[in-house]
Amino acid sequence: MNEEIRQQKMQNIAELRELGIEPYPYRFSKTHSSAKIKEEYDYLEASETKEDAILSTAGRVVALRHHGKSAFFVLKDDSGRIQAYIRKDSVGDENFKLFKKHISLGDFVGIEGFPFRTHTGEMSIYVQKFEILSKAIRMLPEKWHGLKDKEIIYRQRYVEMLSNDEALERFKKRFELLRLTREFLNQRGFMEVETPILHSVTGGASARPFITHINVFDVDMYMRIAEELYLKRYLVGGFERIYEIGKNFRNEGISYKHHPEFTMMEVYQAYADYEDMMELTEALISSVVEKLTGGTVIEYQGKEIDFSRPWRKVKMRDFIKERLGVDILEDSDEALLQVLESHDNIPEIKERGHLIEKLWDLVEDELVAPTFVLEHPVIISPLAKKHRNDPRVTERFELVINGMECANAFSELNDPVEQYKRFLHQAGLRDAGDAEAHMMDMDFVRALEYGMPPTGGLGIGIDRILMFITDSPNIRDIIPFPLVRPVSFTEEELATEQASEKKEE
RNA sequence: GACCCGCUAGCUCAGCAGGCAGAGCACUUGACUUUUAAUCAAGGGGCCGAGGGUUCGAAUCCCUCGCGGGUCACCA
Numbered sequence: 239m240n241e242e243i244r245q246q247k248m249q250n251i252a253e254l255r256e257l258g259i260e261p262y263p264y265r266f267s268k269t270h271s272s273a274k275i276k277e278e279y280d281y282l283e284a285s286e287t288k289e290d291a292i293l294s295t296a297g298r299v300v301a302l303r304h305h306g307k308s309a310f311f312v313l314k315d316d317s318g319r320i321q322a323y324i325r326k327d328s329v330g331d332e333n334f335k336l337f338k339k340h341i342s343l344g345d346f347v348g349i350e351g352f353p354f355r356t357h358t359g360e361m362s363i364y365v366q367k368f369e370i371l372s373k374a375i376r377m378l379p380e381k382w383h384g385l386k387d388k389e390i391i392y393r394q395r396y397v398e399m400l401s402n403d404e405a406l407e408r409f410k411k412r413f414e415l416l417r418l419t420r421e422f423l424n425q426r427g428f429m430e431v432e433t434p435i436l437h438s439v440t441g442g443a444s445a446r447p448f449i450t451h452i453n454v455f456d457v458d459m460y461m462r463i464a465e466e467l468y469l470k471r472y473l474v475g476g477f478e479r480i481y482e483i484g485k486n487f488r489n490e491g492i493s494y495k496h497h498p499e500f501t502m503m504e505v506y507q508a509y510a511d512y513e514d515m516m517e518l519t520e521a522l523i524s525s526v527v528e529k530l531t532g533g534t535v536i537e538y539q540g541k542e543i544d545f546s547r548p549w550r551k552v553k554m555r556d557f558i559k560e561r562l563g564v565d566i567l568e569d570s571d572e573a574l575l576q577v578l579e580s581h582d583n584i585p586e587i588k589e590r591g592h593l594i595e596k597l598w599d600l601v602e603d604e605l606v607a608p609t610f611v612l613e614h615p616v617i618i619s620p621l622a623k624k625h626r627n628d629p630r631v632t633e634r635f636e637l638v639i640n641g642m643e644c645a646n647a648f649s650e651l652n653d654p655v656e657q658y659k660r661f662l663h664q665a666g667l668r669d670a671g672d673a674e675a676h677m678m679d680m681d682f683v684r685a686l687e688y689g690m691p692p693t694g695g696l697g698i699g700i701d702r703i704l705m706f707i708t709d710s711p712n713i714r715d716i717i718p719f720p721l722v723r724p725v726s727f728t729e730e731e732l733a734t735e736q737a738s739e740k741k742e743e
Numbered sequence: 744g745a746c747c748c749g750c751u752a753g754c755u756c757a758g759c760a761g762g763c764a765g766a767g768c769a770c771u772u773g774a775c776u777u778u779u780a781a782u783c784a785a786g787g788g789g790c791c792g793a794g795g796g797u798u799c800g801a802a803u804c805c806c807u808c809g810c811g812g813g814u815c816a817c818c819a
Contacts, residue, residue, distance in 0.1 A: 240752070240753055240770080240788065240789095241788090242770080242771090242787070242788055243753070243769090243770055243771090243788080244753095246770075246771075285777085301779075301780090303778055303779065303781055303782095304775085304781095305775055305776060305777085305778065305781080305782095306774070306775035306776065307775080307776045308775090308776040308777080308778085309776090309778085310777075310778045310779065310781085312779080321778085321779075323776095323777070323778085325776050325777095326776070327776080328776095342770090343769075343770095354777095356777050356778075356779085357777055357778095358777075358778080358779075360777090360778085360779065362777085362778095376753070377753040377754075377769060377770075378753080378754080378769075379753075379754045379755085379769090380753085380754040380755050380767085380768050380769070381754090381768070381769080381780070382754095382755080382767085382768065382780050383754075383755040383756085383767095383768085384754090384755085385754070385755090386754085386755065386756095387750095387754080387755090387811090388811060388812055389750090389810070389811050389812085390754090392811085393811095401754090443818095443819075444818080444819095445818065445819080446817095446818085464819095486819090488818070488819080490817065490818045490819095491744090491816085491817055491818060493815095493816095493817090493818080494813090495818090495819075496817090496818060496819070500819075502819085583816095585817095586817085636819090642819085643819050644819085645819095646819075674817090674818075697819085699819055701819095702819075722810095722811095723809095723810070723811090725809090725810070
């Protein structure tokens with residue numbers, strides 16, 4: 239970074255200490271957020287003051303305009319921005335000199351004063367006292383264009399948050415979504431539970447896991463790829479309505495819709511089936527979308543997406559047959575492969591399940607509005623119950639929005655013998671080189687042998703839903719601290735080291 | 744993993760027929776007591792991502808590497 243500016247900042251801090259002013263003090267009594275001030279004194283007319291309403295607020299200085307014997311500055315806090323006005327005759331000569339010399343863009347400042355509205359109508363605080371709360375050494379990104387460098391945005395998200403107001407709002411929406419989801423489920427009588435993240439056998443999804451090592455047992459373990467199998471153990475144990483919101487880890491590629499570490503919400507309801515889960519999905523997602531965007535029709539990357547209920551339902555078999563002319567239940571492997579070849583989309587593993595998944599991928603993009611895709615074949619659904627009317631398919635659905643899979647649910651398979659057979663088939667695929675096939679989980683089979691009630695289960699990809707709500711083109715935009723390739727910090731260390739030596743002097 | 748694009752001041756970006764490294768904001772100094780992308784005057788600031796090559800001369804052309812972005816492939 240700019241060494242000259244850094245030196246100036248360090249010099250500035252040293253001077254403050256000489257004046258007996260601590261640049262990093264301990265606390266400040268903040269009575270009002272910026273938003274609260276604007277709300278509470280909204281009635282003030284232009285040029286009107288409210289001198290008897292002494293209040294205090296604090297935030298980061300994000301704009302500063304000196305005018306000789308007065309100055310305007312803007313404090314940013316987590317509710318917004320508020321302008322402050324300071325003048326020589328309001329704080330005294332000494333304090334004003336201190337302000338001019340030692341308050342810079344980027345610093346945290348606490349102020350006390352009263353609200354007023356300027357001639358031009360801007361709600362402001364007339365500063366009577368101010369206090370340095372934390373000095374910044376680094377310079378803020380440009381005020382007008384904001385921060386645009388994707389590398390800084392992803393690697394130093396805090397810089398994006400502090401400089402681009404939109405970023406703070408985007409992440410507030412993320413946590414608001416989590417809050418609303420919990421509220422919705424709690425209201426329906428679901429209890430939030432937790433399951434392990436370190437698994438000796440991991441399952442519940444088709445994915446490559448991360449491998450880690452536990453020293454006390456001296457064995458490798460997996461980071462979970464799904465919460466599913468442990469949540470169902472709760473059902474065996476006697477819980478009836480549970481959910482978990484947590485991180486899953488999949489050691490696979492990164493794309494605009496894939497991130498190795500992502501947030502999944504899974505819900506399980508005893509005595510329910512996939513139809514009930516469909517109702518739950520529709521109700522939950524349309525409710526949070528409406529609360530967070532203010533409507534049921536959203537604009538996503540210039541495209542209109544309508545979340546109004548009820549959502550469209552298509553059977554996987556029918557949709558593929560309609561678009562590609564091939565029947566995934568009746569036609570031979572060769573016939574399926576032929577269609578894939580004609581679309582230049584040949585899977586590495588030529589097993590029937592993979593062929594079906596590949597065929598689906600070809601048509602999935604056509605679904606823009608939220609659509610339930612129903613009745614996946616048994617072969618690609620090792621944890622779902624067979625359909626009550628057709629043993630070739632399962633009672634399962636996936637929710638597709640704008641070509642992206644956002645939820646997955648089924649009437650949970652609870653027949654232990656059947657589950658064992660399904661695992662065996664998957665184990666066969668693993669042996670044949672499919673690294674994403676499910677692992678045999680004998681403890682889970684044993685759990686089912688004790689009896690699990692008929693259960694509806696549902697998983698929702700929280701990040702993807704959030705992409706639509708915030709109109710974000712890339713999943714990394716709504717993951718606060720996305721995975722980045724590690725880099726060295728030699729330059730940063732050197733600069734800080736020099737500063738620390740200077741401080742010792 | 745393959746292909747394409749990018750990397751120049753703290754930030755946003757020019758400069759790429761090869762010829763002294765630029766602007767705006769930010770920073771420093773000064774003026775200014777209702778500004779809001781404040782204004783005015785003066786000034787400082789660069790390993791042009793790294794390394795190698797071509798050339799009298801490279802930010803600019805070529806090669807290798809690093810980091811990032813996008814598209815495709817695998818995956819939710």
